Amino acid sequence: MKTLKSNPRRDGYRMPAEFEPHRGTLMTYPYRSDVWRLDGVPAQDNYIEVAAAIARFEPVFIAVPPHLFEEASARYHVPNVTFIPLESDDAWMRDNGPTFVTNDEMRLRGVDWEFNAWGGDFDGLYKPWDKDDAMAEAILKIWDVDRYRTKGFVLEGGSIHVDGQGLALVTESCLLSPGRNPHLGKNEITNMLKKYLNVKKVIWIPYGVYDDNTNGHIDNIACFVAPGHVLIAMFDDPHDPQFAMSNASYEALTKARGVDGKKLKITKMIFPDKLIYSTQEESCTVDEVATAIDRPAYKRLVASYMNFYCCNGGIIMPAFGQPSDEKAKAILQNLFPEREIIPIYSREILLGGGNIHCITQQIPKGLANDEN
16 A cells, blocks of 8 residues: 555546445444443444345445454354454544545545544544544555545545536535634635545535534435435425525525536435434433533434445435335335345434444445556
8 A cells, every 4th residue: 555645636536426336345343332322232233234234235344443353253243244453433434434536447546534533622523533543544554555645634434425427515514614624715625625536526515414413414414326416305394403404405406517517406305204312211321421522312313314325236224213214215216226225223323423324435346456
């Protein structure tokens, strides 16, 4: 692995869309007792359930802290799932893992964004975060994949979506948050994304999901399901703050244009029928510490069907035990008729602040340095 001084656009590399073919999927093992209840055991089961679903379609590689490696290996035996001993601060591979880029010869490289736990000293979720910031480099070393490091530019993988044909989708609430890159304006951030994702246009929408600890990652509110085609979650209660937030973001999409100058195709996704809150029992089994945010009881959870993961031949979607689960599944099946839609009840992941897309990171189809 080499650390390159160039950027993907200059070198002819681009970030493929998530719906393009994968080589595999990366995940991280949850264990923090100040994030996950009961020392992370229920969350571990939920993560492995997700991994097993993905593994039906492609290999899964899970980074496990070395002190838990033997325990995890003994406890879980899942075909096509491999544990890798790697240090981590928490378990959100989407956000601190590498963003892979490829070229026309199907060579792989990785973008290693600077990571500061979703806001650093301003409004970050825990400290320290040095192990998580080192995760992308460690993974790229294992596969011998060359690296672009964005030192001084903070970004998480859950804050970007691309269509693979020149468009990127982001939220203002996240990328313009003062906890990330307060020294950069919107135009400067746009230019950074164009360089490191090799996109021609960045579409900004105002908001993500209400009260999201990530300041509103794009992957909870909207994504590309095909080139120039956006799926966005809409709320139907005009008295809820999410209603106005979704409408503002939808309006921004209607005004946006693709690389070809044409309007985007937009499809609407639903939210769960009922709001979901943490319980007293769940809260009291999470450790309270000074170095991580509190996990109070009766907190509104950021439940969104948008936080699904697209893998080879499958869509792994969050389910919430509500009638709306089937409606959301039908919307996704209509959009991805050739893929199997697999709902997974993901409450334990949701309690940690994210969902299925947040805990996964695709490795696109491509070759590392030591492969022909």
